[in-house]
Amino acid sequence: VLASLPPALRAQPQLKIVTNAGGMNPLACVRAAARLLADAGLTDLPIGLVHGDDLLPRLSDLQLAGCDFAHLDTGQPLASQSPQVKSANAYFGARPIVAALEKNARIVISGRVADASLTVGPALHEFRWNWDDWNALAGATAAGHLIECGAQVTGGLFSPWEDLDLADVPLPLAELEPNGACTITKSPTSPGIVNRHTVAAQLVYEIGDPRRYQTPDVDVDFTSLSLSETGPDRVLVRSAVGRPPSDFYKVSLSYAAGFTASGQLLVYGPDCIPKAQRCADLVRQRLALANSEPTVWHVELLGAGDSIPGLHSAPADLREVMLRISVRDDRRSVVDRFTRELAPLITSGPPGIAGYATGRCPVRPVYAYWPCLVPKTLVPWQAETRTAAEWIV
Numbered sequence: 001v002l003a004s005l006p007p008a009l010r011a012q013p014q015l016k017i018v019t020n021a022g023g024m025n026p027l028a029c030v031r032a033a034a035r036l037l038a039d040a041g042l043t044d045l046p047i048g049l050v051h052g053d054d055l056l057p058r059l060s061d062l063q064l065a066g067c068d069f070a071h072l073d074t075g076q077p078l079a080s081q082s083p084q085v086k087s088a089n090a091y092f093g094a095r096p097i098v099a100a101l102e103k104n105a106r107i108v109i110s111g112r113v114a115d116a117s118l119t120v121g122p123a124l125h126e127f128r129w130n131w132d133d134w135n136a137l138a139g140a141t142a143a144g145h146l147i148e149c150g151a152q153v154t155g156g157l158f159s160p161w162e163d164l165d166l167a168d169v170p171l172p173l174a175e176l177e178p179n180g181a182c183t184i185t186k187s188p189t190s191p192g193i194v195n196r197h198t199v200a201a202q203l204v205y206e207i208g209d210p211r212r213y214q215t216p217d218v219d220v221d222f223t224s225l226s227l228s229e230t231g232p233d234r235v236l237v238r239s240a241v242g243r244p245p246s247d248f249y250k251v252s253l254s255y256a257a258g259f260t261a262s263g264q265l266l267v268y269g270p271d272c273i274p275k276a277q278r279c280a281d282l283v284r285q286r287l288a289l290a291n292s293e294p295t296v297w298h299v300e301l302l303g304a305g306d307s308i309p310g311l312h313s314a315p316a317d318l319r320e321v322m323l324r325i326s327v328r329d330d331r332r333s334v335v336d337r338f339t340r341e342l343a344p345l346i347t348s349g350p351p352g353i354a355g356y357a358t359g360r361c362p363v364r365p366v367y368a369y370w371p372c373l374v375p376k377t378l379v380p381w382q383a384e385t386r387t388a389a390e391w392i393v
Contacts, residue, residue, distance in 0.1 A: 002033055002036055002037075003036055005017070006037065006040035006041070006042055009037075009042060009045065009106065010042070015106070016101065016105070016106050016107070016108070016122065017106070017107045017108070018097055018101075018107075018108045018110075018118050018121060018122055019107075019108070019109055019110070019118070020109075020110045020111065020112065020113050020115075020118060021109055022049075022050070022051070022109045022110050022111045023111065024054070024087065024089075024111065025111075026049055026050065026051050026109055026110055026111040027049060027051065029109050030047055030049045030109050030391055031391055031392065031393060033047060033107065033109060033388075033391075034047055034388040034389070034390075034391035034392050035388075035392055037107075037388040038388045038389060038392060042388055043387060043388050043389040044387050044388070044389065045106055045107070045387065045388050046103070046104050046105045046106055046107075046385050046386065046387055047105060047106070047107045047108075047109065047385065047386065047387070047388055047391055048097075048100025048101065048103065048105030048107065048108040048109065048383060048384065048385040049100070049108075049109060049110075049382075049383070049384045049385075049386075049391075050092065050096040050097060050100060050108060050109070050110035050111065050113065050381065050382070050383050051110070051111055051381075051382050051384075052092070052096075052111075052379065052380060052381045052382040053089045053090045053091070053092050053110075053111045053112040053113070053379075053381070054087075054088070054089055054111065055088040055089060055090055055251065055253075055374065055379065056085065056086075056087060056088050059085060059088055062374065062378055062379075063078070063079065065378055067374050067375060067378060069088075069251065069253065069370070069372040069373075069374070070372055070373075071370055071371065071372060072371040072372060072373070073371070078253070078370065078372065081255075083255035083256070083257075083368075083370070084255055084256040085253060085254070085255045086254050086255055086256055086367055087252075087253065087254045087367075088251055088252070088253040088254075089111065089112040089251065089252050089253075090112065090249040090250070090251050090374055090379050091112055091113060091114045091216060091249055091250045091251070091252065092110070092111075092112065092113045092114070092117070092216060092249065092381050093113065093114055093117045093120070093215060093216025093217040093245075093249075094113075094117040094120040094121035094124060094216075094217050095121075095131075095217075095381060096110065096113075096381040096382065096383040097110065097113070097117065097118070097120075097121030097122070097125075097383075098121050098124055098125050099381075099383035100383040100384075100385050101121065101122065101125040102125065103383070103385035104385065105385040108121075112252065113216075114215045114216050114217070114250075115144060115145070115148035116140075116141040116142075116143075116144030116145045116148060116215050116217075117141075117144065117215060117216060117217055118144060118148075119140055119141070119143050119144030119147065119174065119176075120137060120140045120141055120144055120215075120217050120218075123136075123140040123143075123176050123180075124137070124140070127176075127178045132244075133180075134218055134241075134242030134243055134244065135180055135240055135241055135242050136178075136179065136180035136242075137180070137217055137218040137242050138180065138218050138220040138221070138240035138241055138242025139176075139179070139180025139181055139182060139237070139238070139240040139242075140176060140180055140182070141213070141215055141217065141218055141220050141240070141242070142182070142203070142220060142222070142225060142237055142240050143174040143176055143182040143184070143237065144174075145202075145203070145207070145213070146172070146174065146182075146184050146199060146202050146203060146237065147171075147172045147173075147174050147184070149202060149205065150171050150172070151166075151169040151170065151171060151172070151192065152201075152202050152205065153172045153184060153194065153198050153199060153201075153202040154169060154170050154171065154172050154186050154192040154193065154194055154198065155169050155191075155192040155193045155194075155198065156169055156192075157201070158193070158197070158198055158201065164191070164192065164193060165191035165192070166191075166192075167191075168190070168191055169190075169191060169192045170186045170187055170190035170191065170192045171186070172184055172185070172186055172194065173185050173186055173187070179238075180238075180240055181236065181237065181238035181239075181240075182236075182237050182238075183230065183234055183235065183236050183237070184199050184234075184235045184237060185233055185234045185235070186233055188232075188233070193233065194233040194234065194235055195229060195233070195235065196227050196228070196229050196235055198235075199227055199235045199237065200227060203222060203225065203227075204222070207222065210222040210223050211223050212243075214245065214246065215245060216245055216249055216250075216376075217245055218242040218243065218244070218245055219242065219243040219244070219245055219246075220240060220241070220242055221240075221241040221242070221243070222240075224239050224240060224241040225237060225238070225239055225240055226238050226239045247375060247376055247377070248373040248374060248375055248376060249373065249374050249375075249376055249379060250371065250372075250373060251371070251372045251373060251374050252369070252371070253369070253370040253371070253372060254367040254368065254369060254370070255367065255368055255370060256365065256366070256367060256368075257328075257330075257366040257367065257368035258295075258328055258329055258330040258331075258335075258365075258366050259328065259329060259330070259331070259332045259335040259363050259364065259365055259366060260296075260326065260327065260328040260335060260363075260364055260365075260366045261326070261327055261335050261336075261338055261339050261361050261362065261363050261364065262324060262325070262326040262327075262361060263324070263325055263338075263339065263342045263360075263361035264302075264322050264323060264324040264325070264355065265279065265322075265323050265342060265345065265353050265354070265355045265356060266320060266321075266322055266323075266353065266354040266355040267279065267320065267321050267322075267323050267352060267353055268319065268320045268352040268353075268354065269319065269320075269351075269352040270319060272318060272319060272320050272321045272352070273301060273304055273314060273318065273321060275350050275352060276301050276321050276323040277299075277301070278349075278350060279323055279345050279349050279350065279353065280299045280323060280325055282345065282348075282349055283325060283338070283341045283342065283345070284297065286341050287334075287337060287338060287341060290337055292333070292334045292337040292338070293334070294327035294328060294329040294334050294335060294338060295328060295329045295330065296326075296327060296328035296329065297325075297326075297327055298325070298326045298327070299323070299324070299325050300323075300324045300325075300326075301314075301321045301322070301323060301324075302321060302322040302323075302324055303318065303320060303321040303322055304318060304321050322355075325338075325342070328366060332363060335363050336363050339360045339361050339362075339363060340360065342356070342360075342361070343356045343360065
């Protein structure tokens, strides 16, 4: 995408781009972007780097400083599990983004930051808000939350989907106002739809308590928001109420949790349900005979109601189901043995089985999620701005 932007960056000197595309290695992303821009003749274009979110190198020091990284659901401290931690990143807020923009960065690339903060940062910089303008920050946070999932607010994942053109569904636009209100819209020539229903659906998506949507910048009361359609594909969002945020950053931590594999076969016939269940039993029995029983074993009969267990019963005239078996174990050898037991069912199981031509299912490592918090005072953010030429090593 960046390769297409040099003409716009030249033609629009006020254009600024803020992105968390840096992922796990924002410095490498900045250097790659700098090389691309330099090749396009934009060697003097300032690029901001936001980093410091990677806690993995400092994990032991942070624990010694009193941070136990307690699991947000169970309350267990991280040390009690002694997991093999593979990554740990704090969700920064808008402050380092603003710092980079204050240094005249036209492109800001960060690692982990809260999604809504990508909108709060530019808004605070442009409107010159104070950090305690809680309602304005809340409004920008609502705008950021509404556009963070892209086409989900312009028709994607929308229940009345039948008449929508989703082949070229557009990304949304948020037009912010100095008081924190915003209008959610889209390009007038694009397909898709923006209305009160699409905006409301995205507003309550992945928020937890709607009275307290917590970000590093502000806590937002979404129940105070007013939504009104002001024109075709235009929804005004206003009346946000904000409060001071907590003194903690959320941390996204992952750890090694063994290995997994998932395989599936089509089972056909009027007796497809008992036949598929028997096939799963055969696989499990053969693994037991090989002393390779996995710790986690999960069987689904897709088409018989197992995608949402207990909601719908299987149709009386059902003629086919997709048998899917998933396993997990700390021992790779056990999971690997499971992957060898599906294809033999074709000739050593009941008749009416298909779908084996796709090959053996792969063994994949499992990285489990450990949500936790870290005091903001223990994790200083860093923001640097240099020209594209200066970033190139």
